[in-house]
Amino acid sequence: MRPGPPPRGGLLLVCALAFAIAALAGCGGGSRSENRPPPASPSPRTTSPEKLCAQLISHWARVVLDGGKQAGLDYQAMGLSGGQHQILLDVTAAARAEQKRQGADAARKLIDSQASARCAERYRSGSPTGGPWQ
Incomplete structure (x- = not known):
């Protein structure tokens, strides 16, 4: 069968x-x-504008200070606004001077502290005005 x-x-x-x-x-x-x-879903993590600014400035200041391949990018290619670019220029100039006086480690510490302080000042009352690239 x-x-x-x-x-x-x-x-x-x-x-x-x-x-x-x-x-x-x-x-x-x-x-x-x-x-x-x-079910409860986790809340998305967000980074405050001042912290994000400080992270970007610190990263790019190190790249510029080290003379890396990307050091010649313009500020928009770096993802920076015009105001953030000015902070980057100021922090990088101060870091170069510090590097000559105290060495590379001191310059990196200065980059972190100045980037944090300048970005906190920039975003102290919320987002800066004057458009997205200011």
């Missing part, structure tokens, strides 16, 4: 049983899931 296809009634019974188990397990989208609150 050759085995034939399962009887139609048996297949329907298996499908109905699988659906019932899924519904009882909470996978069915029935009223049980509607009564539950949605």
Whole structure:
């Protein structure tokens, strides 16, 4: 004897049983899931404008000070606004002078402290005015 296809009634019974188990397990989208609150999703992490500014300035000041391949990029290619670019120029000039006096480690510390202080000042009352590139 050759085995034939399962009887139609048996297949329907298996499908109905699988659906019932899924519904009882909470996978069915029935009223049980509607009564539950949605799962809590983590809040997105954001970086404050002054911290982001300080990170950008510190990064690019190091690149410029080290004379890296990207040191010749213009400020827009670096992702900086005009105001941030001015901070970068000031911080980099101070870091060059510090590097001559005290060495590379002192220059890096100065970069971090001045970038933080200047960016905090720039964003002390929220975002600067004058357009997105100011």
